[in-house]
Amino acid sequence: MFAVDSLLDDIEFVSIEFLIVVIKVVVVFVVGLVGTMLMVWFERKVISFMQNRIGPDKAGPKGVLQTLADGLKLFFKEGLVPDQADRFVYKLAPYLAFVPAFLVWSVIPLGGDFSGGKDGTVEILGRATKLQLADPPIGVLLLLALSSVAVYGIMLAGWSSGSKYPLLGSVRASAQMVSYEAALGLSLACVILMSGTLSTSGIVASQYSISRWSVVTTGVLPFVIFLIAATAEMNRPPFDLVEAEQELVGGFNTEYSSFRFALFFLAEFMNTITMSGVIVTLFFGGPQPVKIAGRDDVLFFLGPVSGTVWLLLKVLVFLYLFVWFRATLPRLRYDQLMHLGWRVLIPISLAWFMLLAFFRVGQDEDWNRVVIGGAGLAVILGCAGLLQLAGKVSARNREREGAMY
């Protein structure tokens, strides 16, 4: 009925199929939690090295258990509810942030055997299945839906605290996340256009060699826009105005403590991992192997785990990149943030999407590629000129009226 997993089509409780699905759920949950724990450690360690200090090094080897210690400490703290808070919404909000962050895992292909053009199915307990919790036909749209649900967690947390700094933080957050979702969706649409399917496993399957990776077939630009918009969507630096501690104390989560604060913290770092996973899935072939020296089975000795290792390696690159952003880039001002989102990213991604669609139609109709490119470029330049002109006019008007901020 739900078509999420072909194993579930005619399911009987207490059967091997059911067992496999349960195992998948447990593995995804545990890997998510442990991964988040390691991510917090990774981020602190890498930032420390970039800032020429040592970072956590007391708990466990190289300080790897520091997060566990911090987590335990948080659980034993007293959970306060502010007097002015809207109690029900205040308690609900952390879960609204946490659950979507976790659910994104379920549609990311987490591994499988793709060497030699296989389609990634593996055998577990004698049943062929994909290493992916759910493979709904609208996989990619589910990602968008979950990221739009995640807005509620932050928004309601800030509002229900009944305090002004969290409210300011959450108003900023919701405006920012809604704004950048458009650019995110448009660059996503480019990938969908080139791969011709919405399902995440289908998108991975269409990227069977480096020249077929979406980052190449869509022409790099959508990837860059997606990366920027994803950073803003996660509220990570340089787009962390939501919790700009110099201005807003701590942002939307100022009034939270104990377990509920831990949930926000967990959601934030889990989002970083899942977003890296999404980027790798969409643009870099997910668990598809990279061809090195003409062989795509360099990791053959790992057998069915090789796909997962490839995914992990690619995800690590992006995790490092996000930490690097945080260590390097200063925070944007609010008007710069909105300018970048609405006046730069959205028009560019829209124009690029239209150009790709134009090429696609041209391919079907057998038109001359040079003519298509020229015409497309001319239209884009014309629109860009108009946009510039409109911007100039509005800037002049604003100057005449006196700046409002």
Added chain:
Amino acid sequence: MELFVFVVAGAMVLGGALGVVVRTHPVHAALSLILTLFGVAVLFVAQEAHFLAAVEVIVYAGAIVVLFLFVIMLLGVDKTEDLRIEPFRVQRPVAVVVGVALVSLVGLAVIASRERTVRVAEPLDVVAQDPADGNVRAIARDVFGEHVLAFELTSVLLVIAVVGTVILARRPRKGELIGSGK
């Protein structure tokens, strides 16, 4: 299984709808609306209309109700509203009439179509050919093929609405009347 999903989702939809009307706090009412929207999305999924479910969540829950909440949070709507004040006198009797009419219309439609719903509807050709992406393809063919004129007109309507809002919300300069062009 299907009955179970239907009952749960139906309870979500009805509970949410009741909440929208009954809850006195606007934020709680908006949250109830989200519950309703999710219930509808679940019902769509149960009918294998995955694309509609996703769009329901992305557009309605993800954008429109966020906008509602944004406005409520920024404007800080009063917590209690005096029900005795009636800004528009005929609206309550008219609301009763329209409500009763709507309920009886839907009731009649259900009764009239009872025999027909028993028959299994024939699946659309496109959907039958390609169950994975068929939904999306069928909707795309319909919207961008058969109904493309209505679709484009709708987008023009939206642009007009946006332009109108910008003009209405613009602060007039000193000594300028809106609409005078000077």
